[in-house]
Amino acid sequence: MSHDHKQTFITKYIFSTDHKMISKQYLVTGIVMGVIGVLMSMMFRLQIAWPDHSFTINEVLLGKFQQDGVMNPNIYLALVTIHGTIMVFFVLTAGLSGTFSNLLIPLQIGARDMASGFLNMISYWLFFLSSILMVSSLFVEAGPAAAGWTIYPPLSAVEAASPGSGAGMTIWLVSMAIFIASSLIGALNYIVTVLNLRTKGMKLTRLPLTIWSFFITAIIGVVSFPVLLSAALLLIFDRSFGTSFYLSDIFIGGEVLHNNGGSPILFEHLFWFLGHPEVYIVILPALGISSEIIATNSRKPIFGYRAMILSMIGIAFLSTIVWGHHMFVTGMDPFVGSVFTFTTLLIAIPSAVKAFNYISTIYKGNLQFNPAMLFSLGLVSTFVTGGVTGLILGDSTLDINVHDTYFVVAHFHLVMGVSAIYGMFAGIYHWFPKMYGKMMNKTLGYWHFWITVIAAYGVFYPMHYLGLAGLPRRYYKNTAFPYFDDLADINKVITIFAIIGGLAQLIFLFNFFYSIYKGKKATQNPWRSNAMEWTTPVEHIHGNWPGEIPEVHRWAYDYSNPEHEEDFVPQTVPLLPGEVQH
Amino acid sequence: MIINTILIIALIIGLPVIIYAIRRKxxxxxxxxxxxxxxxxxxxxxxxxxxxxxxxxxxxxxxxxxxxxxxxxxxxxxxxxxxxxxxxxxxxxxxxxxxxxxxxxxxTKGRKSTFISHSxxxxxxxxxxxxxxxxxxxxxxxxxxxxxxYPDFDSDPLVIEVYGKQWSWDARYAGKDNVLGNDNVRFIEGANTMGIDKTDPAGSDDVMTREIHLPKGRKVLFKFRSQDVLHSAFFPHFRAQMNCVPGMVTQFSFTPTVTTEEMRKDPKIVAKVKHINAIRDAKNKKLGEDDQLEPYTFDYLLLCNKICGTNHYNMQMKVIVEEPAAFDAWLASQKTFASK
Known part of the structure; x- marks a missing residue:
């Protein structure tokens, strides 16, 4: 069956309903947003390391917000706010999950396209619209939203509290509302597609772990994103229509506000009911991608396939009942705090299972160090190093003294920021041949990987010590406290590593765009993988397979099966007579 | 500047690497x-x-x-x-x-992995x-x-209120009756910066201060309020932190055990202060006569640890722990709310 019908430039490249094109649109938008987000981090890292120094980049980009080398404190807060928002939502949610769910779900389950191509297109264009809005908020007269990416009211609700809480915050909220709509449409589409459109023989227990991770991620998204939407709507009401959901007893700018009876704690509950699952929305697809890549490049089955699925389900379930650990010091009932400590620390168990299973997968393997494999192993390393400090933050007692310090910044950047970005890079290197029919340059990939990993640890490892020394996050300079003077050197080290790491991403950008046009032509199955996507032709066709969709006979991880001569057995190869299924 | 050096090195290494990589066959x-x-x-x-x-x-x-x-x-x-x-x-x-x-x-070439699927x-x-x-x-x-x-409240703790506002702290001692007077932002007027209710007799002996003094060895019960946005009262040296939430009162209690004087003699603090002063001296050599930094002596800190706007980075209050006798003398020398 072939789906050749006339396509104009607009239906093929812009308002496309083909999942492969939509995935590329997500990826390129995500990369552009990522460049903006990383550039912002460079700007505020320069400020925090050399607070009274004039940098050309900041002078040029910030204009009136940085004059004579003095950065406006509000623009510093705005930079960290928008950096967080862009990286968490636009890069690591839409850019990562949007790209690879769209690319891989139909290809790996054996479907012609998503269940609804039209909704899929709508999902991308809503994401695009929200990206444009978020970026446009940078050009608001009084500056963009500056209340932190968690936008706690009253700071975010009252314009007198922060200049960013005027038009900047309005655009932020509208952008996020559209973003949530986009995510929900996308997630529903992924769930329906995985449940209904699997090819013959593709049982749930034969799905690659990538699909399991996208499927579970989509479910978490459907459960938690609507709650953020409600939080945002109530905030819009408080800001614009005089309601008091989050506001009470406020004296600001010389006058008492009329609001009475609300509580900002309500917002925190609603926000973190999404906010915590959100970190799993970010990291689970990265873990799924790395599972697939580590198995393929170890030429070995993923160790404990079923345990990997169970641990992802366990993480997904627990993720919805731990949000209170972000609020241990809000004055919440201490008993509730202890319940959240219990549920939070339980997450360490499935996470430990995953980490040990990765290590067992490479044990006695024949490791092929393609750039994708290196980034996947880098993910395991940062996931462990960043994850274990969760034992401190997840424990209500220990959280008291590190809450909102740089210790938190170090923890979540390693465990969900850097790890998820590594997962995204791994996915790009691995599936670039599938997306563009070209190979990415491996030498540049190696340089990109090694500089990035050295720099990433150099940035985030010392940062733990800043937090343990008592340094709060979101200070635009630390010179107001002589007590912190001895931390200035650590901050300089961190900034230098950050700049090196940032520059290394230029290698990636060059490699990505150069390879699209000038890369070597890809073969059909360059990594000798078992999964279904490599049975489609290199040149994209509408409907994915030229003839019938192949039937699936085995799981995705028959690597180095002793009953077969080759060290990989694609899922479409029938079982040998007498061969036992896994 | 070190940044320029990094950029130049990146250029010198980066270009040949890229050229080599894309020409490789x-x-x-x-x-x-x-x-x-x-x-x-x-x-x-x-x-x-x-x-x-x-x-x-x-x-x-x-x-x-x-x-x-x-x-x-x-x-x-x-x-x-x-x-x-x-x-x-x-x-x-x-x-x-x-x-x-x-x-x-x-x-390596020609080797096959060992097939292990689970254990x-x-x-x-x-x-x-x-x-x-x-x-x-x-x-x-x-x-x-x-x-x-769940501290033992029967031990008659010293009650102190900490009031956060953009971008400073106020403190209030409960006075002789150890009961804080009622308060609300709607009572804020002139010198009554904490919004104490003048009609409540419990408030008349309250003492408002711009420093926190604590007696060594006595349990202190802190009550936290905020005037405007969320703040967080962070006392890192006491392993204590609690958010200040507009519209509600939160609390945290601890017993200080080391006076400021004693902590200044702690070997770790002595070394830290020496290090900090060396850094400040080095900075002073580059600064003009009017901008000279003061030598640093150690004090306990109360700082804000929840993003609260422009001057979040500089919202601090000095905390002094002293012997009970010195504390009593200090508190007695402060004016009560009624006498202000």
Missing amino acids: ESEVATAKDNNINGFLMLLFGIYVYGMIIISFLSYNKVLLPKSASEHGVSYDKLAAWTWGVIFFVVFVTQGLLHFFAFKFRG NTLEFIWTGVPTLVLAVLIIFGMNIWAEIN
């Missing part, structure tokens, strides 16, 4: 040589991770907080030490295995052991959590 799939090089680099990287942990531990230890200045903080530090033990053990073992295996099993025994072990360790940590932690949050 071989396939873009890892070869035996790539596997070998990257396998060795993985081993080196494992050593880099270990090195970073050890070097940071040795060289940054001096910037960390000194011994706890509060009673519950001693238990806090003990729990933290045990948890750090677990963390370092896990990191050392897993990073070691990960990077060593990556090196040991780097791809129930192993998976039981690494589900069971973390569960046990976590159970111990949770129980240990919850005991201290209860000690902190």
Whole structure:
């Protein structure tokens, strides 16, 4: 069956309903947003390391917000706010999950396209619209939203509290509302597609772990994103229509506000009911991608396939009942705090299972160090190093003294920021041949990987010590406290590593765009993988397979099966007579 | 400037690498040589991770907080030490295995991996052991959590209110009756910056201050309020923190055990202050006569730890712990609300 019908430039490249094109649109938008987000981090890292120094980049980009080398404190807060928002939502949610769910779900389950191509297109264009809005908020007269990416009211609700809480915050909220709509449409589409459109023989227990991770991620998204939407709507009401959901007893700018009876704690509950699952929305697809890549490049089955699925389900379930650990010091009932400590620390168990299973997968393997494999192993390393400090933050007692310090910044950047970005890079290197029919340059990939990993640890490892020394996050300079003077050197080290790491991403950008046009032509199955996507032709066709969709006979991880001569057995190869299924 | 040096080095290394990489002819799939090089680099990287942990531990230890200045903080530090033990053990073992295996099993030609799909025994072990360790940590932690949050209030704690506002702190002592007068933002007017209700007799003996003085050895019950946005009252040296939430009163209690004078003689603080003053002296050499930095002496701090707008970075208050007699004298010298 072939789906050749006339396509104009607009239906093929812009308002496309083909999942492969939509995935590329997500990826390129995500990369552009990522460049903006990383550039912002460079700007505020320069400020925090050399607070009274004039940098050309900041002078040029910030204009009136940085004059004579003095950065406006509000623009510093705005930079960290928008950096967080862009990286968490636009890069690591839409850019990562949007790209690879769209690319891989139909290809790996054996479907012609998503269940609804039209909704899929709508999902991308809503994401695009929200990206444009978020970026446009940078050009608001009084500056963009500056209340932190968690936008706690009253700071975010009252314009007198922060200049960013005027038009900047309005655009932020509208952008996020559209973003949530986009995510929900996308997630529903992924769930329906995985449940209904699997090819013959593709049982749930034969799905690659990538699909399991996208499927579970989509479910978490459907459960938690609507709650953020409600939080945002109530905030819009408080800001614009005089309601008091989050506001009470406020004296600001010389006058008492009329609001009475609300509580900002309500917002925190609603926000973190999404906010915590959100970190799993970010990291689970990265873990799924790395599972697939580590198995393929170890030429070995993923160790404990079923345990990997169970641990992802366990993480997904627990993720919805731990949000209170972000609020241990809000004055919440201490008993509730202890319940959240219990549920939070339980997450360490499935996470430990995953980490040990990765290590067992490479044990006695024949490791092929393609750039994708290196980034996947880098993910395991940062996931462990960043994850274990969760034992401190997840424990209500220990959280008291590190809450909102740089210790938190170090923890979540390693465990969900850097790890998820590594997962995204791994996915790009691995599936670039599938997306563009070209190979990415491996030498540049190696340089990109090694500089990035050295720099990433150099940035985030010392940062733990800043937090343990008592340094709060979101200070635009630390010179107001002589007590912190001895931390200035650590901050300089961190900034230098950050700049090196940032520059290394230029290698990636060059490699990505150069390879699209000038890369070597890809073969059909360059990594000798078992999964279904490599049975489609290199040149994209509408409907994915030229003839019938192949039937699936085995799981995705028959690597180095002793009953077969080759060290990989694609899922479409029938079982040998007498061969036992896994 | 160091940034320019980095940019120049990046250019000098980067361009030849890119030119070499795009002109190279071989396939873009890892070869035996790539596997070998990257396998060795993985081993080196494992050593880099270990090195970073050890070097940071040795060289940054001096910037960390000194011994706890509060009673519950001693238990806090003990729990933290045990948890750090677990963390370092896990990191050392897993990073070691990960990077060593990556090196040991780097791809070679003509070899096939060993087909191992799962092992129930192993998976039981690494589900069971973390569960046990976590159970111990949770129980240990919850005991201290209860000690902190359900203190013995019969011991007549000293009641102090801390009031956060953009971007400073106010403090209020409950006075002779040890009961804080009613308050609301709607009463804020002129000198009554904390919004105390003038008609409430309990408020007349309240004492408003711009410094917090604490008597050594007496339990203090802090009540926190905020005038405008969320703030967080963070006393790092006492292992204490609580958010200030507009519209509600939160609380935290601790017993200070080390006076400011005693802490200034603590070897860790002595070394830290010396280090800080050396840094400040070096800075002073570059500064003009009018901008000279004062020499630093140690004081306990109350700082804001919840993003609260423009001057969030500079919202501080001095905390002084002294002997009970000195404290009583200080408090008696302050004016009460009624006499202001």
